Amino acid sequence: MFNLLSLSWRNIWRHRSRSLMTVGAVALAVFFTLFYLSFLGAMENGIYNNLTASVGHLQVRVEGYREKREFRDLLIPNAAGVEAQLAQKTQAARVIALEVPALIAGETRSRGALLLGNQRPPEMRARFIQQHLVEGTLPAVGDLEGIALGQALAKALKLRLGDPVYVYAPGTLGRGAAAYRLVGLLRFPDPAAEARSAYLSLAAAQELAAPGSATRIELHFPFTRYTQDAQLGPIQAQLAQQLGPGLSLESWKEVSPAIAQIFDLLTPLVLIFAALFFGLAGLLVLNTIYLSLLERTRELGVIVALGAGPAQVTRMVVLESLLLCSSGALVGGGLGLLSIAALSGGFSLEALYGEVGGVFGLPETIYLSLRAWDIPITLGFALATGLLAAWWPARVAASLEPVEAMRFTA
Amino acid sequence: MNLRFLLLICLLGLGPSNAATDPQAVLKAVVDNQRGGSLQATLTLNITRPERQTQLVLEVASDGNERAITWVKAPPREAGQAFLRVGDNIQLYNPTLKRVLRLPPSGRSDSFLGSDLSYSDLAGRDLEQDFTPRVEAESDTEITLELLPRPQAPTPYGKLVLRASKPGFVPREVLYYDQRGQAVRKITFAQWAQVGGRSFPTQVTVEDLLRPGHRTQMVYSNYRFGLPIPESCFTVRALEAGC
Numbered sequence: 001m002f003n004l005l006s007l008s009w010r011n012i013w014r015h016r017s018r019s020l021m022t023v024g025a026v027a028l029a030v031f032f033t034l035f036y037l038s039f040l041g042a043m044e045n046g047i048y049n050n051l052t053a054s055v056g057h058l059q060v061r062v063e064g065y066r067e068k069r070e071f072r073d074l075l076i077p078n079a080a081g082v083e084a085q086l087a088q089k090t091q092a093a094r095v096i097a098l099e100v101p102a103l104i105a106g107e108t109r110s111r112g113a114l115l116l117g118n119q120r121p122p123e124m125r126a127r128f129i130q131q132h133l134v135e136g137t138l139p140a141v142g143d144l145e146g147i148a149l150g151q152a153l154a155k156a157l158k159l160r161l162g163d164p165v166y167v168y169a170p171g172t173l174g175r176g177a178a179a180y181r182l183v184g185l186l187r188f189p190d191p192a193a194e195a196r197s198a199y200l201s202l203a204a205a206q207e208l209a210a211p212g213s214a215t216r217i218e219l220h221f222p223f224t225r226y227t228q229d230a231q232l233g234p235i236q237a238q239l240a241q242q243l244g245p246g247l248s249l250e251s252w253k254e255v256s257p258a259i260a261q262i263f264d265l266l267t268p269l270v271l272i273f274a275a276l277f278f279g280l281a282g283l284l285v286l287n288t289i290y291l292s293l294l295e296r297t298r299e300l301g302v303i304v305a306l307g308a309g310p311a312q313v314t315r316m317v318v319l320e321s322l323l324l325c326s327s328g329a330l331v332g333g334g335l336g337l338l339s340i341a342a343l344s345g346g347f348s349l350e351a352l353y354g355e356v357g358g359v360f361g362l363p364e365t366i367y368l369s370l371r372a373w374d375i376p377i378t379l380g381f382a383l384a385t386g387l388l389a390a391w392w393p394a395r396v397a398a399s400l401e402p403v404e405a406m407r408f409t410a
Numbered sequence: 411m412n413l414r415f416l417l418l419i420c421l422l423g424l425g426p427s428n429a430a431t432d433p434q435a436v437l438k439a440v441v442d443n444q445r446g447g448s449l450q451a452t453l454t455l456n457i458t459r460p461e462r463q464t465q466l467v468l469e470v471a472s473d474g475n476e477r478a479i480t481w482v483k484a485p486p487r488e489a490g491q492a493f494l495r496v497g498d499n500i501q502l503y504n505p506t507l508k509r510v511l512r513l514p515p516s517g518r519s520d521s522f523l524g525s526d527l528s529y530s531d532l533a534g535r536d537l538e539q540d541f542t543p544r545v546e547a548e549s550d551t552e553i554t555l556e557l558l559p560r561p562q563a564p565t566p567y568g569k570l571v572l573r574a575s576k577p578g579f580v581p582r583e584v585l586y587y588d589q590r591g592q593a594v595r596k597i598t599f600a601q602w603a604q605v606g607g608r609s610f611p612t613q614v615t616v617e618d619l620l621r622p623g624h625r626t627q628m629v630y631s632n633y634r635f636g637l638p639i640p641e642s643c644f645t646v647r648a649l650e651a652g653c
Contacts, residue, residue, distance in 0.1 A: 069621070070524070105511045112517050166507050171524030177506040
């Protein structure tokens with residue numbers, strides 16, 4: 001076997017430039033595949049974290065809430081009781097939210113907006129403030145007078161910090177109307193969301209529209225990678241059984257099915273690209289091996305005449321192909337891993353996709369990272385390329401007749 | 411030759427007589443009937459939902475055209491609110507806020523106090539302003555108009571089909587279609603009062619066709635037509651103080 005290996009290795013380097021070019025092509029395919037897979041992993045994790053931060057990993061809602069349109073039909077009564085019940089079953093952080101469609105007005109202008117009253121755990125509140133607050137403060141827990149508006153909404157209403165804000169929420173179950181003071185301005189990646197967002201404390205929203213109720217309770221688990229999401233299924237099934245009648249528990253995938261569909265499409269798309277890279281690289285490997293065989297036809301005839309069987313010849317050709325591919329994989333893999341390590345500290349693509357990225361929940365900073373199966377997938381592609389590229393030349397070589405081969409002239 | 415010429419003249423004469431129905435004029439006549447000229451009335455809204463029923467009592471004063479003012483009298487929870495429409499401008503007064511707020515144009519099709527009515531249904535001539543009519547079908551007793559939204563019209567609907575009886579173009583039914591062509595809302599008119607040559611429907615039922623059991627019936631009572639409504643009624647001051 002060692003003799004066969006050394007013979008194959010020597011054969012490869014007979015035409016140094018051609019072999020180097022082939023190794024380079026395989027190295028490029030491996031490099032791009034690793035880079036794409038790590039980029040995909042980073043995007044997946046980024047979108048996953050952005051999305052789950054805004055809607056939670058799991059969400060308690062009124063059953064059939066999508067078909068219900070009236071505000072009162074969307075309410076979870078005794079929200080604090082439901083939240084306390086969930087607290088006994090899970091350690092996940094919980095956010096109680098009440099969404100109220102309302103008319104929001106300043107002294108001269110008004111706009112329709114979605115008012116959100118919520119109660120977040122302190123660390124989540126601090127993160128929200130860090131990410132979204134641009135001026136002032138967020139209404140404190142239990143604050144009945146302060147309101148924070150999206151910067152675009154405040155601009156449209158010609159409001160500044162400290163100005164009075166009038167909220168009119170007809171058809172609700174609370175006071176239905178109230179005056180607040182603008183205490184904070186918020187920025188969101190999606191400009192349309194910023195132009196219709198208003199934030200109150202949960203207590204203020206409940207007083208305005210639905211005492212004691214909420215429209216959703218979010219459960220946030222300490223998952224930071226999309227791969228951890230697989231743990232969610234059993235937890236969801238277990239918690240759903242504990243909920244009272246009329247309530248449903250949905251995962252973020254069920255809440256945002258369009259984004260979940262994008263997630264399902266990302267990996268196959270990258271694998272199709274990887275297959276194309278390796279297909280092109282494979283053609284170069286095939287070309288190299290076949291040309292090398294043509295040039296050595298007479299030599300192969302002698303080898304066969306000396307007693308080498310078709311299996312040995314096939315092995316030699318396959319080995320040459322695998323050596324070319326594995327050398328390329330080594331170089332490309334090394335360069336890929338070094339690049340990924342260098343960029344794992346994070347880089348921004350905001351200049352590339354601008355505000356549109358925020359609309360789709362794309363992360364502002366990309367942290368390249370590889371998932372457990374990314375390296376085996378790439379190596380598998382390289383190995384398969386080597387084997388497939390060698391298949392036809394190996395068959396040609398194995399079927400050589402010694403006398404004819406020794407008479408062969410290219 | 412002369413006979414052929416006579417026949418041609420007859421045919422040409424028949425054409426214009428069928429096409430003479432001016433859809434815009436028909437729509438104007440329908441809206442005139444629907445609004446009934448200047449009016450003062452009590453309006454009772456019976457809001458029906460699968461699991462509950464709510465009643466609102468309103469006082470309305472309208473010049474029958476583009477100006478109307480509505481005060482909410484009952485239930486106590488909603489009482490004191492008032493709505494003023496002058497042309498495209500809708501303003502509302504809320505006693506809790508003690509303020510007048512202006513409703514943005516996009517809010518005109520929003521639900522009025524949780525009912526199936528929109529702010530546009532209460533007053534104004536949006537059907538004429540926002541839609542281009544076309545005669546879809548016509549018989550001796552009935553005419554059907556198809557109304558398509560004008561460009562930039564602040565309406566969520568893709569098409570309306572209005573049915574009126576002849577003569578007089580008395581409104582019978584309006585079907586609202588969404589942008590995909592699905593019927594989503596139906597307004598039915600009944601119990602007409604004869605007012606100076608107009609047939610004013612005193613009972614209007616609005617049905618949500620997407621949600622069975624969601625219906626709002628609007629019944630006019632104590633109505634008085636043709637009264638001169640003072641100009642002071644259509645002012646912001648009247649929202650709070652009345653007129």
